Amino acid sequence: xxxxxxxxxxxxxxxxxxxxxxxxxxxxxxxxxxxxxxxxxxxxxxxxxxxxxxxxxxxxxxxxxxxxxxxxxxxxxxxxxxxxxxxxxxxxxxxxxxxxxxxxxxxxxxxxxxxxxxxxxxxxxxxxxxxxxxxxxxxxxxxxxxxxxxxxxxxxxxxxxxxxxxxxxxxxxxxxxxxxxxxxxxxxxxxxxxxxxxx
Amino acid sequence: xxxxxxxxxxxxxxxxxxxxxxxxxxxxxxxxxxxxxxxxxxxxxxxxxxxxxxxxxxxxxxxxxxxxxxxxxxxxxxxxxxxxxxxxxxxxxxxxxxxxxxxxxxxxxxxxxxxxxxxxxxxxxxxxxxxxxxxxxxxxxxxxxxxxxxxxxxxxxxxxxxxxxxxxxxxxxxxxxxxxxxxxxxxxxxxxxxxxxxxxxxxxxxxxxxxxxxxxxxxxxxxxxxxxxxxxxxxxxxxxxxxxxxxxxxxxxxxxxxxxxxxxxxxxxxxxxxxxxxxxxxxxxxxxxxxxxxxxxxxxxxxxxxxxxxx
Numbered sequence: 001x002x003x004x005x006x007x008x009x010x011x012x013x014x015x016x017x018x019x020x021x022x023x024x025x026x027x028x029x030x031x032x033x034x035x036x037x038x039x040x041x042x043x044x045x046x047x048x049x050x051x052x053x054x055x056x057x058x059x060x061x062x063x064x065x066x067x068x069x070x071x072x073x074x075x076x077x078x079x080x081x082x083x084x085x086x087x088x089x090x091x092x093x094x095x096x097x098x099x100x101x102x103x104x105x106x107x108x109x110x111x112x113x114x115x116x117x118x119x120x121x122x123x124x125x126x127x128x129x130x131x132x133x134x135x136x137x138x139x140x141x142x143x144x145x146x147x148x149x150x151x152x153x154x155x156x157x158x159x160x161x162x163x164x165x166x167x168x169x170x171x172x173x174x175x176x177x178x179x180x181x182x183x184x185x186x187x188x189x190x191x192x193x194x195x196x197x198x199x
Numbered sequence: 200x201x202x203x204x205x206x207x208x209x210x211x212x213x214x215x216x217x218x219x220x221x222x223x224x225x226x227x228x229x230x231x232x233x234x235x236x237x238x239x240x241x242x243x244x245x246x247x248x249x250x251x252x253x254x255x256x257x258x259x260x261x262x263x264x265x266x267x268x269x270x271x272x273x274x275x276x277x278x279x280x281x282x283x284x285x286x287x288x289x290x291x292x293x294x295x296x297x298x299x300x301x302x303x304x305x306x307x308x309x310x311x312x313x314x315x316x317x318x319x320x321x322x323x324x325x326x327x328x329x330x331x332x333x334x335x336x337x338x339x340x341x342x343x344x345x346x347x348x349x350x351x352x353x354x355x356x357x358x359x360x361x362x363x364x365x366x367x368x369x370x371x372x373x374x375x376x377x378x379x380x381x382x383x384x385x386x387x388x389x390x391x392x393x394x395x396x397x398x399x400x401x402x403x404x405x406x407x408x409x410x411x412x413x414x415x416x417x418x419x420x421x422x423x424x425x426x427x428x429x430x431x432x433x434x435x436x437x438x439x440x441x442x443x444x445x446x447x448x449x450x451x452x453x454x455x456x457x458x459x460x461x462x463x464x465x466x467x468x469x470x471x472x473x474x475x476x477x478x479x480x481x482x483x484x485x486x487x488x489x490x491x492x493x494x495x496x497x498x499x500x501x502x503x504x505x506x507x508x509x510x
Contacts, residue, residue, distance in 0.1 A: 017479075
């Protein structure tokens, strides 16, 4: 109910139409959708652009320090889009920040991930952090799909409260696979390029 | 709704039934030879017409407020398309929020309460003064004039101009109770039928493009043939309006001309923004602005002429 309301609201505001340029909008395979990050609407827009069948088993990864502070925002994140919360700072030195993500993948869910780790003010993404690489290593059967969100850095830029309704096209690119002998930097660069080439 | 309007609506539904039947026959014929993109586009357009006529009929039936809400949504979607293609920057954020969340509701509310003196200057005067000031306070001078001009232009076009169509509903013509719905129907019908007929005439006998670099599909033959036919249709509708047949013909010709110029000017804007269509809201029609570009130019001119001569 809340989920449907959310999707409706997001579509009314920013359109969030999916363009499937690489992988098809169907399939049984588990996926990690990774995208550029420029606004708090990103996860919602990408999630709303998925067809309902895929949306039901896809969970956006959301920053704990923004989405899990209780109140309406947390209700939207938990009961609306079924977020996986991730901490951005370690509380203990031995804490594995990716544990909740790995858990969700192990349970069979697909994920929406923003490997920049923070919002960029620009149309093109910042360098990626290593989480995507480590998940790809740990879950080689998961398909990695590059996604580009095109107008949200203008709709709800960092530091603004009210979204401007501009039509956002969600471009789904090709599926990526981590090569057996590929090192971290080479892979992250390739993943970054896969998002950038959709811009 | 008066009986005249019901007859006209019935006529429109009849036309659409005919169009759907023709579309079906054409589709059957080309299916045998593997189908045709032109016929598919034609049928998509006809289906979208059904939808638009249905929405409009409901708004007419439900009254002035419903019609104002409907046109406010049209303005919203058109402004969203326009600004999506306009390269705005972080410094425009507050100005853009004001456009969507203040200008649109305020403009249509002012029409709803019949405050002509304010709704006719809200955007050209207060918007013109306030929006650049707000953007300047954000402190980003990069391409400031281009950004401000584009935002103001988009707002004028999609909110100010379009809102003059439902503003016809509040015009009080002496001797004609509730002339508003008839005037609005007259405007929309002449504009849209002119678009369709210009397209048809252009496809059938079009030879000489009017502005090949801007809109290669628009031809002199299409404009003259389609324009004259649409004027004849408008003149034939005089009995639902407060006009004499000759007045209806003259106003129709003017609506046709303004609609043509609107389509042409907006094609040029679209090209300068580097797009083919404004969006993909309606299958076969492109975006909302592709459908209402001619209304944008025709509505304010028609509104002010009727207001000057008939109230």
